[in-house]
Amino acid sequence: DTGVSQDPRHKITKRGQNVTFRCDPISEHNRLYWYRQTLGQGPEFLTYFQNEAQLEKSRLLSDRFSAERPKGSFSTLEIQRTEQGDSAMYLCASSLLGASGKETQYFGPGTRLLVL
Amino acid sequence: AQSVTQLDSHVSVSEGTPVLLRCNYSSSYSPSLFWYVQHPNKGLQLLLKYTSAATLVKGINGFEAEFKKSETSFHLTKPSAHMSDAAEYFCVLSGTYKYIFGTGTRLKVLA
Numbered sequence: 001d002t003g004v005s006q007d008p009r010h011k012i013t014k015r016g017q018n019v020t021f022r023c024d025p026i027s028e029h030n031r032l033y034w035y036r037q038t039l040g041q042g043p044e045f046l047t048y049f050q051n052e053a054q055l056e057k058s059r060l061l062s063d064r065f066s067a068e069r070p071k072g073s074f075s076t077l078e079i080q081r082t083e084q085g086d087s088a089m090y091l092c093a094s095s096l097l098g099a100s101g102k103e104t105q106y107f108g109p110g111t112r113l114l115v116l
Numbered sequence: 117a118q119s120v121t122q123l124d125s126h127v128s129v130s131e132g133t134p135v136l137l138r139c140n141y142s143s144s145y146s147p148s149l150f151w152y153v154q155h156p157n158k159g160l161q162l163l164l165k166y167t168s169a170a171t172l173v174k175g176i177n178g179f180e181a182e183f184k185k186s187e188t189s190f191h192l193t194k195p196s197a198h199m200s201d202a203a204e205y206f207c208v209l210s211g212t213y214k215y216i217f218g219t220g221t222r223l224k225v226l227a
Contacts, residue, residue, distance in 0.1 A: 033215075035215075041220070042217030042220050043206075043215075043217050044217070048214065056213060091159060102167050104162065104165055105215060108159050109159040110159050
């Protein structure tokens with residue numbers, strides 16, 4: 001199975017520490033998305049890339065958050081100076097934007113972050 | 117503005133009885149709509165999608181959904197619930213570049 005993979009699956013950190021998550025998309029997919037999901041809620045959009053270009057960032061993505069997708073392959077999401085409010089599941093998804101302009105996003109298993 | 121409303125936060129059914137999870141949407145253009153399922157501590161799995169082809173869409177595990185433009189609805193159904201269907205279900209509208217999620221419906225299946 002060559003679906004979307006995320007690493008690590010779980011991360012526990014202390015407030016103020018930096019954390020970095022990795023997402024490996026489905027290999028031929030040109031779009032990659034990051035979402036955040038808190039307990040009991042649906043996922044909320046954070047940012048997305050088309051190839052290596054970061055095209056949109058949500059207002060949820062404060063200046064402590066940064067995402068990269070070098071060479072248009074895997075992506076990393078870094079959170080600096082973590083706060084307890086950052087505790088959530090971070091989901092990555094990838095898609096292939098076709099000529100029709102339509103796409104279907106496929107999700108990874110997520111990284112669950114707990115900030116103590 | 118685009119939005120998705122899932123009308124029930126919790127639904128309980130007995131095993132072997134039909135399932136109905138309700139979703140209404142608002143969109144200024146012809147939408148793409150999806151249903152995803154999320155089992156505890158897992159990622160989201162695509163159940164089915166509507167992208168302006170047939171209005172009755174069949175998905176995996178016996179689920180189907182019907183797109184009704186006049187009612188702006190995209191309800192998810194299954195004729196006979198199985199214990200393994202217990203999970204959180206999300207109705208999703210595809211916006212210009214991002215997904216807009218409903219708040220989710222937790223399905224409980226009683227033995």
